[in-house]
Amino acid sequence: MRLKYPSSVKIVRVPCTGKIDILHIMRAFEKGADGVYAVGCMEGDCHFDSGNFRARKRVEQAQKILHTIGLSGERVQMYNLSSSEGPLFAQIAREMTEKIRKLGPNPIKLAVKKAA
Amino acid sequence: MIVADKKPIEEIIEEVKDHDKILILGCNECVTVCEAGGKKEVGVLASALRIYFLNQGKEMKIDERTLERQCDQEYLDEIRDVADDYDAILSLACGVGVQFTAEQYFSRPVYPGVNTCFLGATEERGLWTERCQACGQCVLASTGGICPISRCAKRILNGPCGGSSNGKCEISKELTCAWHLIVERLKSLDRLDDYEKLFPIKDWSTDRAGGPRKVVREDVQL
Incomplete structure (x- = not known):
């Protein structure tokens, strides 16, 4: 399809979104990621039955933690789409990039620069 | 196992905010x-605290460590070499672990990172319920394996009380009356005769009423 999506999006492949842990999301922010989003299969279509539901819960927990510590919970999102929806994948990437751009960079990066 | 629940991050931030170097100490047993x-x-909390304090412009060294247990001296000794590097220890163990760590590292403040709740079981993922109050004199042999001390709101030994209706406790419609469960269990074991036997007044001195308790076992002492 040769679809384009923003080059700022870095893909971390996992066998199933159920593998994603809050710790992975938190560490990403600690290392300076501006946003994190999980792209899982459609709800009800998980090959492992409930992996994408688990991911959604963990994403929600990460949102709460980030909100508590003063980072916008909006920086973490969960999306569901099927493997044949390439155009939607590219659209989500653009949407998320736009959303993060509006929120601005991860304040941690600025804080680290200041401390250095 | 000992069941604990996470403390809100805001409360933990208040506990440790005046320190510059803290060690977050997890426990591999019940709280895991x-x-x-x-x-x-430990990892999630450490990440959250690092992000928070960096964001606040405060440089804080936050390290992570998880011990096999915090209620045993031999495992607590594992941090003996590094404990001096920190201003404070934030223990995510149960109240026992927090206190024992504080006793072993007397010159360092030790803060609790969890609220210790009860002795209970995992009914399903994310649901833990109380099963034992460590009263020191187990009556489970006579009650069909269901504990009236921990599972009856009134801890009564000759129940049910008048508050039991349709098998539910008066304190909550969600809570099954422990004595209802006991009678049902004894019935299925064909041991209803046991229910007819009255419990004598319980000696509560082995419970918390007798003050802090200890177990001395000379047979295993070295």
Whole structure:
């Protein structure tokens, strides 16, 4: 399809979104990621039955933690789409990039620069 | 196991905000199983605190460590070499672990990172319920394996009381009356005769009423 999506999006492949842990999301922010989003299969279509539901819960927990510590919970999102929806994948990437751009960079990066 | 619940991050921030170097100390036992203070929770909390304090412009060294147990001296000794590097220890163990760590590292403040709740079981993922109050004199042999001390709101030994209706306790319609469960269990074991036997007045001195308790076992002492 040769679809384009923003080059700022870095893909971390996992066998199933159920593998994603809050710790992975938190560490990403600690290392300076501006946003994190999980792209899982459609709800009800998980090959492992409930992996994408688990991911959604963990994403929600990460949102709460980030909100508590003063980072916008909006920086973490969960999306569901099927493997044949390439155009939607590219659209989500653009949407998320736009959303993060509006929120601005991860304040941690600025804080680290200041401390250095 | 000992069941604990996470403390809100805001409360933990208040506890440690005046320190510059802290060690978050997890425990591999009960609190790992109830997902409140194991290695993973230590990691998530450490990340959250690092992000928070960096964001506040405060440079704080926050390290992570998880011990096999915090209620045993031999495991607590593992941090003997590094404890001096920190201003404070934030323990994610149960109240026992927090206190024992504080006793072993007397010159360092030790803060609790979890709320210790009760002795209970994992009914399903994310649901833990109380099963034992460590009263020191187990009556389970006579009650069909269901504990009236921990599972009856009034801890009565000759129940049910008048507040039991349709098998539910008067304090909550969600809570099954412990004595209803006991009678049902004894019935299925064909041991209803046991229910006819009256419990004598319980000696509560082995419970908390007798003050802090200890077990001395000369047979295993070295």
